Amino acid sequence: MFRLPKRGLVDHGAPLSFSFDGRRLTGLAGDTLASALLANGVHLTGRSFKYHRPRGILGAWADEPNALVTVIRGGGRSTPNLPATQVELFENLVAFSQNREPSLERDRWSINDRLGRFLPAGFYYKTFMWPKSFWSRVYEPRIRAVAGLGVAPEQADPDRYEHRYAHCEVLVVGAGPAGLSAALTAAESGCRVVVCDDRPLPGGSLLSAASATIDGLGAREWADTAVARLSSMTNVTLLPRTTAFGYYPHNLLGLCERLGDHLPGEPAGPRERLWSVRAARVILATGALERPLVFPDNDRPGIMLADAARQYLQLHGVAVGRRVVIVTAHDAGYRSAHELHAAGIQVVLADTRPAAIARSTPFRVIPDARIEGTRGTLRVSAITISHTGRSERIDCDAVLMCGGFTPSIHLASQSRGTMAWDAEVQAYVPAGSAEAECSIGAAAGRLELADALADGCRAGRDAAAAAGFAARRIGTPRASVDHSVGQGGIIGALPHGRDPAKVKAFVDWQNDVTARDIMLATREGFRSIEHVKRYTTTGMATDQGKLSNLNSLAITAAQTGRPVEAVGFTTFRPPYTPVTFGALAGAARRDLFDPVRQTPIHDWAVAQGAVFEDVGLWKRARYFPRASEDMQAAVNRECLAVRGSAGLFDASTLGKIEIVGADAATFLNRLYVNAWDRLAIGRCRYGVLLREDGFILDDGVIGRLAADRFHATTTTGGAARVLATMEDYLQTEWPDLDVWLTSVTEQWSVIAVQGPHAREILTPLVQGLDISADAFPHMSIGEGTICGAALRLMRVSFTGELGFEVNVPSSHGHAVWEAIWRIGQPLGMTAYGTEAMHVLRAEKGYIIVGQETDGTVTADDAGLAWAIGKTKRDFVGKRSLARPAMKAPDRKQLVGLRTLDPAKLLEEGAQIVGPDGGPSLGHVTSSYYSANLGRSIALALVRGGRALEGHRLRVAMPGGGIEVDVTNPVLFDPKGKRLDG
Amino acid sequence: MLLIPCPYCGNRPEIEFSYGGQAHIARPPVPEELDDDAWGAFLYARDNVRGPHRERWRHLHGCARFFNLVRDTRTDRIIASYRVGTPCPRVEPL
């Protein structure tokens, strides 16, 4: 209908069928959804956010505020809020309009428009306060119900996203004439160049520059040649459909490349790719955005940007109307008028400037024009213009506006470069750099083609040179244009003869912010542009004020009697255009969200039906249910087996650090609370490590392998932290010490064999080490072999039973485990998991860092004062223990709790109060059913707890209290007789 | 993601590093000689300057060394990078 034959970059021989709101329509390959709709005469594409006013397509690309659609591709692939101007058409594209009920044409929320005078900016701050309870019950639910634009998808997105790091000497953002010439010049020097452009085809404004020539070639042809040259160079990465969305510190730019959305069907590869590009120099050639005009009723469908209309013509061969009125405050409006006219469209041009430059134009020009309003409900049908003292209504099917051009300084400003007000361009332009970057061409306010090309060559050369690459001299391409961009422009609201308090002249289309909203804000004392933004929400919509910011700025300036440059502008933030969450999240999902760390014995545990728990990044077997056992049953069985016979436990996740060097013992002395000098070779000791503030950081057993060699263990979660702490002290406090640390966590697989039969089971396997009771007493460490593998054996016990920890190189872990398993089975040995381990150690009153401690617990609180080397003058954290709070008598101390009813299980975390209630005295840190004791057991931290041993307290629970007696934390085998089997 | 000049490895991306807070706060050689005020200040008080900040970093996923940077906390611009044990280069007031 509105498609002009043989025009544009669309393929007139390749029709594509698509649907919009269920209507089947036809477009062409090379169309955007917007151009295809326009070709079908469709302007009405959306409803505004607040007033639900009918809205049409306003722009032609990233600045579109109105025409937001949801594209549905099936199978969870539903994407809301896409500007139709950026959706590339493909066969069978399905799109729906948004924010209307039931249809675009008849939207019941358009009632808001009629109530509009009572819903000015910020009205919600002034009302909905009475009666008080109505806010949460009535008002807010209703407000929320009408909020939002598109609908979030309900199914998980099946598409893939990926990430890539890239490095280059020169990154060029924007592939218009400025960007292409910069990239070409820089690339010829041999340096690495990345060029990205957010449009489907590189070329920028050249693609629609119908009448311009460069070096004798048509503009498009020149662009094609430039692109072909760039594509052929191995040092160039040319990325179309790639938006540079964020400028981050130290010249890191975030780019989002769209790989799948323009293609029909399921994407074969990732849908989008996120690039983190670190560039030595950045050239911003992002062009300029045309500014709309603020006049009464400037939001009807069919009212759009003049250059957008020109682009639809030149890129897509689409006439946005048959009879158009172009309202312009800038010479560029004439260019659009000429090109539209030449395509056979009837054009009237209304120039808002007083003395329109005398030109010989083949169309009517109305100088000194004032726009009084427009008509038309679902499509503009007429515009009223007053000029030379009379008012004239002109019927039309489209109104185009051009207020001048706003350089796209988004990225430059994000980089924290400074901006200066350019009175001629009537916009802010880059003035100073904070990073190694520069802006060129229209982005720098230099709007003429020749300037863009010259800027590009210079910037490309400079950037390459700065990166140490000598550029080959390339002559600046010579440009000629039929219509230069010219001058002019206006910002702010256009004057008109109507009561400004009554008209709706839109500044921010999507958020329904009008000039009078901004006036209201300034009237109410919101003078800062940041306040105006927040009070009116101007510039906060999905286009982030690409069209509105300068106009709202100018209105604010006018209202507050300040020059525009004194008002400043709101902060530019990433992203330049919205970026898909998935692209930012990348491949990280499910088991790639974080690494899943598994021990060498993991597969065995899986085969045995183990249930796992997450501990840090590790998967640890929690218990090994048999048949229909639940956790409690399995844990009971495992606990009984350990004490009755033997248990096998995978402790491979324990952190391990090999500490080597002549000063190793000195180092440990300074670090741990314990004394290490006299630890004999072949012996182990339980060590406690404090933070410098005196609280427990970690614990673990440390064995001495040689005078200068220790094998230290840490908790699973503490491994990295402890190693980092050790390195910190070594490197920065005591660099004189001769000590070296090596993480061996993953070198050694650790198999704990615990229980009365432990020695019997291990003896046949261990070689080169006498593990008899006398030769290898509790807290021994020794080396030998087992099943042909190197063995580091520790005789330690976290269960209170006779126990060994078999350390073997990880590649042997599974085999050695199986070997022990085979021998142990006939003796009743069982595999036990972390849950049984917790129960067994709790029976013994052994703490778990992170469970009994929480970063507020000292060694003394935890009952570990015995570990502190009494004669040591200093160790990390010691001085802090002398602070008043550490000596307070009411510190919480570790105790055992015994419920009066042995079957009653306390809840971990439950609060402990006095026998008659009152404030909290502490909490239950661990609580289990102990099969070995035949009753429940618990550990707790209780204020002054040790002195309360034998007293009765209560554990406060919702249904009343549970009475408990305070006991010693060691509940099982208090004399430790079982350690020796 | 900052680009951090490790004195051993050259420029490397921030994600390889861990941050260690203000630099040049040496652990007192004999802590017990400090009163609670001085000890408390050692533990917790920080300059937290807005401007050139001398700070500790560790090239955790690189050479694993601790080192110091002077970084302007108003801009994140890095002014100097130097090894532990070497004096802080003179930083001109900005």
Add this chain to the structure above:
Amino acid sequence: MQHFSILSLLRHGLRDHKGWRPQWRAAAPKPGYDAVIVGGGGHGLGAAFYLARDYGLRNVAVLEKGWIGGGNTGRNTTIIRSNYLFDKSSSLYDHAVKLWDGLSQELNYNVMYSRRGVLMLAHNVHDVQVFKRHVHANRLNGVDNEWLTAEQAKAFCPPLNISPDVRYPILGAALQRRGGTARHDAVAWGYARAADALGVDIIENCEVTGIDRDISGKVTGVQTSRGPIACGKIGVSAAGNSSVVMNMAGLRLPLESFPLQALVSEPVKPVVPCVVMSNTIHAYVSQSDKGELVIGAGTDIYTSYTQRGGLHIAQHTLEAICEIFPQFRRLRMLRNWGGIVDVTPDRSPIIARTPVPGLYVNCGWGTGGFKATPGAAQLFAHTIATDAPHALNAPFTIERFRDGYLIDEAAAAAVAH
């Protein structure tokens, strides 16, 4: 003060809203005040309001270096809750939550306190233990907080992905029903308007550059970008810039200022009914009344005053969001910004007198002080006016870092062994 109500809105509407007057005066500094508050965030403006209303101190100025509410008050994810672990903290925060409840009416400004519930997700056994400990401790103190199973959590927040087939499955959640959100800007503006009506001068674009003291050390005034201002008392509520201001009086505080980022999605129809937080995988999300998902990210690792941070931080945050809500993967990030948060070693605030007579400080709220705004402001006003802390803020001194009486909420959520 012009009264705000549906009627006044209608009345003014009929007159095309031409009759509205500034919500607060653009005051110019007077030579002197009884008390000066440094920092026009919610805490500072609120303190001025309570000083004027409850303590009769009306010759007060709030000095703001930029525009009021432009600090963290204007850039936070607005999560409000009081289910902190330690008695001292939960009573402090709960005091604030109680004040939130009537704040719109008290200020005659709709701050849109939305009691939609805060759901804190537990992803491993350790989380479950920690959250249950919170639930028990809170219940004992009369602070609502309840434990939900994963299924109950999903019933409360239907879009949650509770499938066990993810890296960190949801094992349950703690829910505080009184928790929720509020409209951040309105908090600043509402306090400003109410304080202004009581005579407080709100002075924007006025940066404090020095603190004057007499020979006894007592404060006598401030130097500002708009000239010197004399005053008998100074209350500093400068959030991320607290160290900078306190340095002017020669004080070094236990603070470090980190960039903290947040982001919003494009607006969508209501889909997340409550606030969802996951400390374990670092995701915080709620949906604003306009429809954007408001998402909190983590801090960058280094201190900075730049009010921005790295791309990788936003990436990690969205990884976590998409893990909990895989259906949001196709939504798009609209804007990503940063604030500067002043963090204490124990992650609890300081509201206290300082060693400098006449100088008071309210700082260290780090990543979580918006929720405390009314309570902190009121307690700060109390402390300034009476030169002594209220019982509720008495533990939140500077001296606790000397004596070791930390209120370590961070440690309380200790990472698993």
Add this chain to the structure above:
Amino acid sequence: MTSGPLSLETLQPMTRHILRCRERRVAEASDLLGLDLPRSAYGTASHADRHALWLGPDEWLILAPEPFAATADVWAAIGASFVEVSDRQVALQLSGAGADTCLAGGCPLDLALPAFPIGACARTVFHKAEIIVWRTGSSRFQVEIGRSFAPYVTRLLSQQVQRGRSLAVPT
């Protein structure tokens, strides 16, 4: 130089040690190892099948097909620490056209040949895992990974490899 199709393989087990010593002992340590320990970032040195990869100014990863003869005492004598970590990590070999691009999916280093020539190595990260990358050919890398992180890295890399292969234009 031609590079074959993209491939990812797990390398055979080998002997690995972490050598740590002070600068002034490097010469003695080099003698013991029979190669000249690299002394600066990205450096590697090889002698026969034995390789030393610079990890830090006082830390090297020593790779060899067979176990070493020198005992702990020998190292102690020169004040060095020599700790076996053969099983601590595993190695992948990534080779073929586009190998660097595969790594660039998660590794933030500049892996272009001029910046990271053949023989260069660095400890760095790949997504959320620490790795050591060592360029053994113009499009061949050895990637050392902590044992329990290997499945994670392998899966991410093989995704890239698969995708890289499907893109490869037949020549």
